[in-house]
Amino acid sequence: MAFALRSSVAFACLVLSQWSLAFSIADIRIEGLKRVSSERVFAALPVQAGQTYTASMGAQTIRSLFELGFFRDVTLEQDGNDLVIQVAERPAIARVVFTGNKIIPDEALRDVLRGAGVAEGEVLLQSTLDRLQTQLAREYEGQGRYDATVETRTRALPDNRIGIELDINEGQIATIGRIRFIGVEQVDVDDLRDAMELTEPGAFTFFSKRHRFNRQRLAGDVERIRSVYFDQGFARVDVKSSTVQLDPQSQTVFLTILVDEGRVYTLGDVRVAGELPPGIDNLDGDVSLTVGELYRQRDVSADAEGLKAVLGRSGFTGANVREVPEFDDQAGTVDLTYLVEPGLKTYVRRIEFKGNEVTADPVMRRNLVQLEGAVADTGKIELSRSRLERLGFFSRVSPSLKPVPGSPDQADLEIEVEEQSTGSFSASVGYSQSSGAVFGVELAQDNFLGSGNNVKFGVNKSDAVQQLSFSFFDPFLTVDGVSRGIDAFYRQTDFQEEGSSSYSIDETGVSVNFGYPISEYSRVGFSGGLLMTDLKLGANLAPGGSAAVGQITTFQTDVAGKESFTELQTGIYWQRSTLNRGLLPTDGSYQRVNFDLSIPGSxxxxYTTGYDGERYFNLAPEKAIRVRGRVAFGDGMGDLSTIPFFRNYFAGGQRSVRGYESNSLGPRSDVASGVASDPFGGNLLITGGVDYQLAAPFVDNPRSNRLSVFVDMGQVYDSRENVDLGELRASAGVAFTWITAIGPLSFSYATPLNEKTGDKTETFQFSIGTGL
Known part of the structure; x- marks a missing residue:
């Protein structure tokens, strides 16, 4: 371009030397424009009509037009007293085509090109092409591909247009050979390595890919290293540099990280200053930091957020809390001041929902504790978010306050949700090792027609169970949150197919239950119902039969040989749940205590009673430790010496103690010598376990699956005999659960830890298309 500019200026001088005299410019004409507007050109001209043309003015005109970058040639001519400017435009970019790129998609590369000034419709300069290749090379270096190459080709097209073809060889990704720290003396180097996302090659890096170099990851690791120091009191640590050395032959990167640790600081004075709003006299009690403890940035920021939350709960949602530290390097202390700027109290003008295509607005509003027209309360807004998420209708709930233009003390609360499937009408085929083939047709809707009501109708058949059921649950029968449920079913169960003793029962039942909220997270409930049972004993199990069972004989004696029974049942329960969501939670707890009674006269x-509980200890997003336990007990009244044997509890299998066959633990049938006994169950059940759960890295949606390492324990007892906790069975193993469109898939591999002679073990267990 410089050569062309010098040549054109020289040519202008030659032409001007042939003009006999300088002349007064009557008009200026520009010829040769096609895409560039004449206004753009005239705005750049240093000469105007009415001026006297000179040789230096001509040279400046040519120089100014070349600097625009739109022209490859500019000449000046005189036509009478008119100055004529002839231009030849540079070609415009018609299209850009990429080949060979797989790691970085086309759209991401186009963003890089826009940063280099290359886009369709723009004028192409040779300097732009050179800059383009440099930018793309840097982009691939950032991905750890130092040997990536970019070959640029241009192709002339009609109408002074040009096409650009970029042939990319993405090369080989560089791997980390070694990470070295310099200046680290007071902190364990292993703590720094553990905090980093990048790592040296190891046994599992083939799967995690953490040994692959990436500059963005390195930048994040530098901040994570700082965080490790900040959390140990090194308030002025400086990660000065991170040097990257590449071995071109092996494409191996050697990282050197230089750290200036500084000293450890402790807290001196801690106070809250600034203008406190009306109604808040003092905030010092809301600061958890104390004099003398380590100055940890994590704790300092947490207290700042806590102060914001206190102000937000009083309506000052835009409050700002600044951390102002004063360092005493000689004493190694920090005097910390939280400077409070409350701003204006905010009121919610209106509440709007976005994304709820199925769920009706009233269903969402009845779960809100933040109301329109009221003071904006961040605590109530967060509780409203939690309530909506616990419904199980939404995979994401995101509330935000939007300022109202012209009203600085008002805001609109916008709640954006992302709905998820809450049910289906389906015909399903599955298989469970405990029940064999499972066939079913089921209509199940947790959010029926967007009403928030739960409706389920199903017909299910397996080798062990045949069932017809209907249930309806309204969580908001009243505006106060009183719930009502109605259940009806008919069920035939063959206990021989279930893996226990050879008998079957037919049951028909209907019940109604009501629940009453007693706090945000707790409820009590009451139920009543009618249950009719027909008992069918195998001929060899009847009293006097060849395989008569002592427990059945005792029951038959208690009921005087009857085989059909009608029961009026009632029950009460207390339940508390702080789980963060309804399906695959990661935080919170669930507890339920129940007492059920067959009313005298039945x-x-x-009666039966029990406790069921679980607690999730959140470790990271989609990662938690789960502790669970269940105890259930029943006993007879009146003529019954214990609960009916067909109401016995069982243990073993995927839903209690994995590694043991389903329903195989506990007392066995009391039979004559030489007759094989079967698991018979008992009236006391104890189960529990600990699971370490995380989302599987090989599944895209982390909320749809759980990979776990577990320890299970449990047993069933007959309380009329000796209850020996030493008989508890235990197992350990791994499990995977995945919620799919056809239902949950559950797999487990467990090893019994204390099996005894006669136990039925089963290391691999699974179910497909059946409930969790």
């Missing part, structure tokens, strides 16, 4: 009189 054919069978007994």
């Amino acid at each position: 054919d069978l009189q007994y």
